[in-house]
Amino acid sequence: MKPTFLTFACLLTCLSIPAAQASDDPQYLIQSCQELVDAYTEADQLRTIAKVASSFSEALRAGYCMGRVDEYRRSYECATDDWFEQAARIAEMPESFSTRTTVDELLEHSCAG
Template identity: 35%
Template sequence: MKLLKTLLFSAIVTNMFIANVQAKEPKMSLIEGCHELVNIQKNKNERRLLAAQTTSLSESLRAGYCLGVIAEYARTKDCHSDWFDRAKFIAKFYDERDRLSETTILKQSCKI
């Protein structure tokens, strides 16, 4: 019984710590992820030597986030546009000061 209480207490403390850390981390942005994805794909298409090795883990994660969101949105909303064209469209908002919501941008990307 004492072991169970100790494990429960440890789980609660761990969850509080994780929630605190996650609250301080910035939200991953679809636009930034698509910007990374377009850059990675551009480097790949230009056949740059060691392009994959020069991509950082964080750049890869952001790019993967973009690709995952695009794929899932296409699956659930019956969007048949090319994923790379959609990523380029979304990445165009990277330098915008007043960005549209990510949901609006995703909807618009299906119409291209």
């Protein structure tokens, strides 16, 4: 995959937000994963429109999701080997679910399969 603006923004986000400063808002994680899924048609292939149309804030939100999922996967074994599948599971959760759960519970639920 060629480096793109979205890739660099995701990397920048992953590197610039320490875990202690990461958002603990489950709704923000769901929205961020929705941005990530919207930008990708599959785990390694960006849609052409996403390359051009992604704003910096959309790219940062997508990077936040990618970073949280990646960091979670470093510490826990998941039912799926595909980080994108896990992010898509989070994105599919209704935002109303976020009022009844935590970020850690969202990550655990999405990891279980």
